[in-house]
Amino acid sequence: MKKHILEKQLLNQPKEIKFCKKCVMSNQRPRIIFDLDGVCGGCRNSQSYKEKINWIKREEELSKLLDQYRRDDDSWDVIVPSSGGKDSAFVAHQLKYKYGMNPLTVTWAPLLYTDIGWKNFQGLRDAGFSNILASPNGQLHRQLSRLSFEEFGDAFHVFVLGQVSYPFHIAIKFNIPLVMFGENGEAEYAGDPNVIDKPFIPSEEFQRLYFKGTSLDELVNFGIEKKEYFNKNFNSSDLNFYRPPSINDLIKSKIKGKYFFGYFKKWIPQENFFYAAENTNFKPNPERTEGTYSKYASIDDKLDGIHYYMKYIKFGFGRATDDASHEVRDGHISRDEAISLVKRYDGEFPEKYFQDFLNYLDISQSYFWEVVDSWRSPHIWEKKGNKWKLKKTVY
Ligand SMILES: [Zn+2]
Numbered sequence: 001m002k003k004h005i006l007e008k009q010l011l012n013q014p015k016e017i018k019f020c021k022k023c024v025m026s027n028q029r030p031r032i033i034f035d036l037d038g039v040c041g042g043c044r045n046s047q048s049y050k051e052k053i054n055w056i057k058r059e060e061e062l063s064k065l066l067d068q069y070r071r072d073d074d075s076w077d078v079i080v081p082s083s084g085g086k087d088s089a090f091v092a093h094q095l096k097y098k099y100g101m102n103p104l105t106v107t108w109a110p111l112l113y114t115d116i117g118w119k120n121f122q123g124l125r126d127a128g129f130s131n132i133l134a135s136p137n138g139q140l141h142r143q144l145s146r147l148s149f150e151e152f153g154d155a156f157h158v159f160v161l162g163q164v165s166y167p168f169h170i171a172i173k174f175n176i177p178l179v180m181f182g183e184n185g186e187a188e189y190a191g192d193p194n195v196i197d198k199p200f201i202p203s204e205e206f207q208r209l210y211f212k213g214t215s216l217d218e219l220v221n222f223g224i225e226k227k228e229y230f231n232k233n234f235n236s237s238d239l240n241f242y243r244p245p246s247i248n249d250l251i252k253s254k255i256k257g258k259y260f261f262g263y264f265k266k267w268i269p270q271e272n273f274f275y276a277a278e279n280t281n282f283k284p285n286p287e288r289t290e291g292t293y294s295k296y297a298s299i300d301d302k303l304d305g306i307h308y309y310m311k312y313i314k315f316g317f318g319r320a321t322d323d324a325s326h327e328v329r330d331g332h333i334s335r336d337e338a339i340s341l342v343k344r345y346d347g348e349f350p351e352k353y354f355q356d357f358l359n360y361l362d363i364s365q366s367y368f369w370e371v372v373d374s375w376r377s378p379h380i381w382e383k384k385g386n387k388w389k390l391k392k393t394v395y
Pocket of ligand 1: 020021022023024025039040041042043044325
C-alpha cells in the first residue's frame with residue numbers, strides 16, 4: 001500500500017479484523033467500538049439505546065424545541081438539508097405537515113444527478129417545499145474530486161464537505177438558526193460513543209467527525225503544489241461553501257449546531273421510504289443499487305457507487321454490510337440472512353456509471369485501478385495469482 005500523506009483515518013485501523021457477533025459490521029469501520037462480548041456499538045446502541053427510549057418523551061422534546069424556533073410571521077423557521085432522498089423528504093414533510101413549521105430545503109448538488117435522483121428532488125419540491133440548490137464551480141469540483149480520490153481514496157469527499165457546510169451558510173444568510181439533519185450517522189452506524197445520544201452536535205464539534213483529519217485548505221494547497229492538473233481557475237469565494245462558517249458567525253446567528261431528527265423520532269430507513277413514497281412522490285430505483293440489495297438507499301448520485309466501492313477497498317466491507325447490519329438491528333432480517341446478503345452483494349463493482357466516473361475525473365481506466373490498488377491494506381487484502389482477495393470475511 002502506498003503512503004498517503006493527507007489521509008489520517010486509516011492509521012487507527014485495528015490490524016486484526018473482527019465482525020460483530022450480532023450484526024455483520026466489521027471492526028474496520030472508523031470510530032467503531034466492540035465490547036468484550038464482541039458486539040458492535042451500533043447493536044449496543046440499538047438495544048440499550050433505542051429500545052429503552054421513551055419516544056413519547058422525545059416527541060415532547062421535539063415540540064418544545066420547535067416552539068422555540070417557530071415563527072409567527074410566516075417566514076421560514078427551519079432548514080432541512082436535502083438531496084431529495086427518502087430520509088430528508090420524511091424530515092421536511094413531517095416538520096411542515098405534522099409540526100406546523102415552515103421548512104426551507106437546501107440542497108448541495110450531487111456530483112452527477114441520476115435520472116431517478118433528479119425526479120425525486122423535483123418530487124419533494126412539488127410536495128410543497130421551496131428549495132435552494134447549490135452547484136459549486138464545476139472545474140474546481142472536478143479537480144477536488146480527483147484530488148480526494150487520489151489522496152483520500154474517496155472522490156465523494158468533496159460532496160460531503162459541502163453537504164455538511166453549505167446549509168449553515170444559508171442558515172446565516174436567511175437568519176434561520178435551526179438546521180435539522182436526518183439521522184445521526186454515529187448512532188445509526190455505530191460510530192463515536194460521545195455523540196450518540198444527543199439531539200445535536202455543537203457547532204464547535206461537527207467539523208471534527210467528517211473531515212478525515214485534513215482541512216480543505218491543506219487539501220487545496222496540496223493540489224496546487226503537487227498536481228499538474230490542478231489549476232487555480234477559481235477564487236477563494238468558490239471555496240467558501242466547502243467549509244463551515246466560522247464559529248463566531250455561527251454563534252452570532254444563534255446556531256447551536258447540527259440537529260438530528262433521528263434523535264427525536266425512531267429512525268427506520270424502510271419506513272422513511274414508505275412515508276416518502278406516499279407523501280413526497282418518492283420513487284425507488286427501478287433496479288437494485290449495485291453493491292447492495294436495496295432499491296431505495298442513496299440513489300441520487302451517479303458517482304456514489306464508487307464511493308461505497310472504495311470503502312470496500314479501504315475497510316474490507318461495503319454497502320451491503322451497512323444495509324444488512326441496520327436491518328438486523330431493526331429486526332427485519334436474521335444474522336444468517338445478513339451474511340448471505342453480504343456474501344452475494346458486498347464489493348460488487350459499480351459498472352453502470354463507471355465511464356461517467358472516469359470522465360468526471362478525467363482519468364483513464366488503468367490509472368483508476370492504480371489508485372484503487374494503492375488503497376489496499378496488507379492486513380485486509382492479499383493477492384492470489386492475479387486476483388485480489390479479502391483475507392477475512394464475515395461468511
Ligand atoms: Zn453489530
